[in-house]
């Protein structure tokens with residue numbers, strides 16, 4: 001394992017959880033870590049509920065079906081001793097995983113659907129870039145390559161194969177109207193700019209990009225060149241997406257391991273999933 | 283004079299909620315012809331094809347020439363009130379609870395005598411009157427003698443008011459207020475004197491033009507309701523189900539076009555989920571309480587309105603999957619009607635033709651404006667009908683469908699898109 005020494009910058013505030021930047025444990029010493037009990041788990045998943053909004057597209061397009069739940073029986077005449085539901089949802093509802101096949105740019109890649117992607121990718125280190133202050137000030141805030149490089153100066157170089165998670169505290173918007181943040185010019189939510197995505201894909205070879213908002217792209221990304229650059233470049237390079245994450249504020253900037261294993265859906269383009277982080281104790 | 287309907291007094295929680303009683307509902311098969319016409323707001327009697335005699339009561343053979351060739355024909359209802367009487371005793375529970383009750387003997391100009399309820403604006407006999415066929419609380423046709431002039435409403439008479447579902451002073455749920463039709467309906471109900479209008483709102487993050495202005499109606503209260511979400515319907519029914527007097531189902535999804543115009547079933551499923559399963563969810567959660575409150579004093583549950591489509595009658599291929607979902611909803615509404623009728627709660631279906639909204643953009647005029655549809659809806663509540671075909675297109679389709687469903691199917695199938 002790489003033993004990058006914890007880098008402390010002068011500007012850090014001792015109270016903040018994300019100032020220490022230990023390297024994530026590799027899979028080799030993961031076992032030792034789990035046995036030691038010297039870690040905490042952070043659930044990064046929103047509850048799948050009918051009230052949780054799905055992505056908004058013009059109504060003439062096909063739509064992502066929102067999470068729905070119909071009771072099969074509840075210890076009653078429909079099933080005397082048991083309670084269960086039938087659920088339905090689009091692959092891209094709630095906290096979910098985007099596979100490369102989701103985008104046209106990734107359609108011809110090998111192992112590009114959730115049933116075929118390499119299982120080794122289900123556990124990977126995370127770099128958490130805190131953009132919460134900027135996102136609070138500007139809903140259309142865009143993460144740039146320059147800001148990512150500045151983050152690297154403060155913490156460490158983003159290792160190949162890591163998740164880059166954009167913390168915006170957007171998940172704290174409990175009101176779905178504020179969460180969607182739509183007006184008649186579309187959605188206003190933060191995300192990466194095209195150059196930033198190219199940098200993460202080409203220069204850093206990340207595993208994927210994760211956000212707290214409803215997409216990995218910014219709300220206005222339909223107007224970028226190319227449209228939806230995070231989907232376009234990430235999936236075109238076989239990278240993944242995670243969206244509608246929460247609790248990113250409970251993660252250190254580096255050092256956490258993300259467990260993200262989508263459902264094994266035949267030719268699935270993504271799936272809701274339980275995402276959590278293993279955070280070694282400091 | 284129009285009777286001023288005041289907001290009912292608050293319920294005394296110590297008193298039992300009474301159970302509904304109904305006027306006698308049994309009719310012979312042939313007598314249901316009177317009901318079939320009344321359900322569409324018409325007064326029809328049988329006429330003999332051979333001798334031209336008008337018949338009453340409905341029968342199998344002509345009262346004059348014994349011909350079996352009788353057909354139903356619209357009547358103007360003009361006649362004379364010969365005598366009247368006021369009942370002060372009755373064996374039927376329904377009348378017993380409502381005594382005294384005025385009835386009269388009427389000689390129609392067409393030559394038959396009928397016994398009819400008498401509107402309280404009708405003077406002492408003998409006098410000219412006009413007979414209307416209205417639906418009573420058991421959903422059957424009953425004849426009412428109205429004044430010849432002045433055109434008072436049924437609901438102006440405190441006894442006959444029960445034959446209507448007048449929205450005045452009522453608490454009403456409009457299931458979707460985001461559509462143009464939903465908004466027009468909410469406004470029309472407010473103008474008709476509704477006391478409180480709950481306006482359902484699905485997917486609050488999607489703004490719809492004009493919706494925010496609805497909130498300014500003093501009667502309006504926006505409530506979360508998504509008819510595709512069983513939990514949402516159940517929660518709203520738990521919250522307000524015990525107060526709703528009239529439920530107006532404006533929830534509608536109109537997306538797919540012809541069978542061949544869209545691949546896959548996703549969009550058709552969405553239409554079905556709103557138009558058919560939405561009605562099913564609403565019915566399962568709201569109908570039981572409506573039935574239980576059907577005799578809840580002046581603040582009782584009285585009606586359920588569905589905005590269907592004339593496309594339900596016969597599939598209109600340019601809107602093929604939508605037609606199918608509306609046909610399914612129509613079928614289910616008949617189930618709902620059978621379920622609610624024993625409680626005296628009326629189910630009114632509206633079958634508009636193309637509506638002047640986004641999804642009928644490519645339909646040629648005439649198109650029904652949302653406001654005209656809403657006006658027809660309010661009128662159907664103020665009157666005494668079950669099935670309403672508002673606008674010229676709907677009337678035309680109805681007539682063609684009554685004449686020959688097969689011909690209509692073939693004609694509708696010849697579209698060039």
Ligand SMILES: [Zn+2]
Pocket residue numbers: 092096097098243270
């Ligand atoms: Zn997605």
Ligand SMILES: [Zn+2]
Pocket residue numbers: 330331332333334335344345346347348349
């Ligand atoms: Zn005859």
